[in-house]
Amino acid sequence: MIIGLSNTAFEYKGTIQDIIWLFYPGAELVAEDKGDFLLQLNLSQEVEFNLWAEAQLYVNGASLAQREEGHPLIPAEVPNELKRLARMAVYKILVSYSGTTPSPWGIMTGIRPTKVVHRLLDLGWSKQNVENYLLDKYALRPDKTQLITSVTEIQRPLLLSKKQAKKLVGVYIGIPFCPSRCLYCSFPSYSIKRHRDMVDPFLKALLQEIQVIGETLRSQGLLVQSIYLGGGTPTSLNCEQLQSLLEAIQLSLKDDSTIEMTVEGGRPDTLNEDVFALLANAGVNRLSINPQSMNQKTLDIIGRAHTVEDIYRSVETARNYKFPTLNMDLIIGLPGETVQDVARTMESILQLKPENLTVHALALKRASNLKQRLAEFPLLQAEEAVAMWQETARGATALGQHPYYMYRQKQMVGNLENIGYALPGHECIYNIQMIEERQTIIGLGVGAGSKWMDPDTWTLVNEYNAKDPRQYVERLDEYIERKLHHIRELSTKQ
Structure with missing residues (x-):
């Protein structure tokens, strides 16, 4: 499969490629309006760190759109939060188009998903708040959410100060x-x-x-x-x-x-x-x-x-x-x-x-x-x-x-x-x-x-x-x- 990416989407190719491949393994991503369908992506930072990403999918003359809004946990994480929003917008629009959820890990395609949990716990979050955040912001399946929070709970006393x-x-x-x-x-x-x-x-x-x-x-x-x-x-x-x-x-x-x-x-x-x-x-x-x-x-x-x-x-x-x-x-x-x-x-x-x-x-x-x-x-x-x-x-x-x-x-x-x-x-x-x-x-x-x-x-x-x-x-x-x-x-x- 060949998927055309808009200029902005192609700039974020490294960010969204793993998400696309969850649905279409090995799909070729090209920076032009060619292929089986076209994916557009727009991202913006507004006042007081209000961020949003919008994905649009064009297939056979029809279109779908998905907008995600959020804000960084700390100001220094604006670039990472924009990437997360981009991944989530692309993920949800592909779920809507394909009718499938190919991974219980949602948009968490990285090697170390537990690092996200430790970072939130370092900020003083409760286990319940962490689980809710993972379900909402990363589209994890509930059993995987419980798995990584239980793993990190065991690890915390063994981590170094x-x-x-x-x-x-x-x-x-x-x-x-x-x-x-x-x-x-x-x-x-x-x-x-x-x-x-x-x-x-x-x-x-x-x-x-x-x-x-x-x-x-x-x-x-x-x-x-x-x-x-x-x-x-x-x-x-x-x-x-x-x-x-x-x-x-x-x-x-x-x-x-x-x-x-x-x-x-x-x-x-x-x-x-x-x-x-x-x-x-x-x-x-x-x-x-x-x-x-x-x-x-x-x-x-x-x-x-x-x-x-x-x-x-x-x-x-x-x-x-x-x-x-x-x-x-x-x-x-x-x-x-x-x-x-x-x-x-x-x-x-x-x-x-x-x-x-x-x-x-x-x-x-x-x-x-x-x-x-x-x-x-x-x-x-x-x-x-x-x-x-x-x-x-x-x-x-x-x-x-x-x-x-x-x-x-x-x-x-x-x-x-x-x-x-x-x-x-x-x-x-x-x-x-x-x-x-x-x-x-x-x-x-x-x-x-x-x-x-x-x-x-x-x-x-x-x-x-x-x-x-x-x-x-x-x-x-x-x-x-x-x-x-x-x-x-x-x-x-x-």
């Missing part, structure tokens, strides 16, 4: 190797068998980055609250390599303020008694064993080199080492799976009783093999995805868990969300701080992103290390120097 955020940071360490690449994966991930020659140079560079950054943090009086080893699959390293990494973390990054250390064991085929012993001795207190599905046919399709029995074995062994928190990840919408398959997966998860459960809705990414094989593995219809989501939500409730963090991605099946559940007291601190962006997160290793937070304004700068191990090694000095600058800058805020 501005004073704490000037002192405490989180650290993410990216290990770019896996036993094999999963069909849906879009992360920086390299088969450790095919790229074994990369591992030692990468690890040498990573240990240097850990040492220099750790020493600088301490010299500047900054403390590490949480450490997260992700990837890839960190436990795909051999025991000698893994031990050297864990020792470097212990020596350079951990301190008395480090209350959480997560390792993505991820793939059960990388876990054995020796690996569990190393992790336990290093003080890992949150371990992820991520099956994604407990159906063998699905594991085979997505390229997993382990069995369902391996998952049970790994969890049993992990329990023997008494890791305080066990997390398990699932994905709904995997190729070939049905609602019944997801129900069977949840029956298995209920037997394993993890303290954390993270449920992802499959997102179609350009860098994934799945994107190239859609003819082979067509995506689910929205109704099936929602039914799967409901199965996982029921399972989490049966485990006594509550939703404690969430985020959304582009092209998710069913326009759903990724959601983390936890038993009380087992919420992942790193996940909350990273998603809500109320803390500096320092990314070390391949593909690792850093979020440099200004605690006075809650504004941030995002920076990334290279996704290729060779480029990471070659540019290491640049990455280190950049981080040292930001660390020194953060220390001046204390």
